[in-house]
Amino acid sequence: MSYIEMRGVTKIFNKGKSNEVAALRGVDLYIEKGESVAVMGVSGSGKSTLLNIMGTLDIPTEGSYTVDGVDVFAMSSAEKAKFRNEKIGFALQDFGLLDTETAEYNIRLPLYFTQSKVKDAKRIVKEIAEKLGIAELLKRRITQLSGGQKQRVAIARALICDPQLILADEPTSALDRTTANEIVGLLLGLQKEGKTVIMVTHDAALAARFDRTLKISDGIIM
Numbered sequence: 303m304s305y306i307e308m309r310g311v312t313k314i315f316n317k318g319k320s321n322e323v324a325a326l327r328g329v330d331l332y333i334e335k336g337e338s339v340a341v342m343g344v345s346g347s348g349k350s351t352l353l354n355i356m357g358t359l360d361i362p363t364e365g366s367y368t369v370d371g372v373d374v375f376a377m378s379s380a381e382k383a384k385f386r387n388e389k390i391g392f393a394l395q396d397f398g399l400l401d402t403e404t405a406e407y408n409i410r411l412p413l414y415f416t417q418s419k420v421k422d423a424k425r426i427v428k429e430i431a432e433k434l435g436i437a438e439l440l441k442r443r444i445t446q447l448s449g450g451q452k453q454r455v456a457i458a459r460a461l462i463c464d465p466q467l468i469l470a471d472e473p474t475s476a477l478d479r480t481t482a483n484e485i486v487g488l489l490l491g492l493q494k495e496g497k498t499v500i501m502v503t504h505d506a507a508l509a510a511r512f513d514r515t516l517k518i519s520d521g522i523i524m
């Protein structure tokens with residue numbers, strides 16, 4: 303059994319209405335633990351929809367999905383939220399940070415939903431920030447950071463609960479090439495620690511650094 307298994311996953315937005323869109327049309331997908339996978343496809347082909355479903359942020363219209371043998375679609379919303387917080391780290395295109403708060407506050411945010419003690423939280427934030435080269439930036443507000451620094455903060459936040467699965471949706475599209483390459487280097491470094499890394503990108507050169515590329519076209523994996 304593969305770490306990630308999707309079978310017949312379909313997502314239809316506005317089903318039965320005049321503005322119905324079939325964003326995913328029967329996706330079968332198998333990803334092994336510790337693999338790095340790039341997802342490519344033209345705008346509107348269903349990449350974000352796929353990632354959101356993988357990350358349990360969205361539910362499909364049909365199909366099955368297991369992670370580590372666990373049936374994700376069978377979970378209650380509370381179970382899903384717990385699963386997401388513990389197992390999955392998200393890195394998004396627009397970073398999804400609270401701009402008026404500090405880097406430290408943002409990175410630490412997911413820990414407020416867990417049992418971690420304040421002392422532990424401070425130490426964990428510091429460790430992750432050092433690893434990502436942003437330790438000196440912790441007290442700065444997000445508005446005072448560059449794009450590359452913001453993405454590092456976002457990745458630090460994604461890693462704070464030590465997730466097994468990293469889902470990144472165009473995390474480098476707002477960054478210059480050098481910074482984009484550094485961010486991909488960071489993500490692939492996580493793979494070396496045994497994490498499974500899945501990243502959506504429009505950049506073939508970045509995709510080439512992953513173990514393999516999934517091409518998606520009009521809601522179907524090619």
Ligand SMILES: Nc1ncnc2c1ncn2[C@@H]1O[C@H](COP(=O)(O)OP(=O)(O)OP(=O)(O)O)[C@@H](O)[C@H]1O
Pocket residue numbers: 315316323324325343344345346347348349350351352
């Ligand atoms: N919430 C929604 N309601 C209705 N339609 C949606 C919704 N989200 C996405 N879609 C549609 O589903 C299709 C797939 O969208 P998706 O965001 O997955 O594309 P994408 O491959 O990530 O594109 P991009 O490269 O532009 O980010 C598109 O036709 C989009 O308009």
Ligand SMILES: [Mg+2]
Pocket residue numbers: 349350351471
């Ligand atoms: Mg998208």
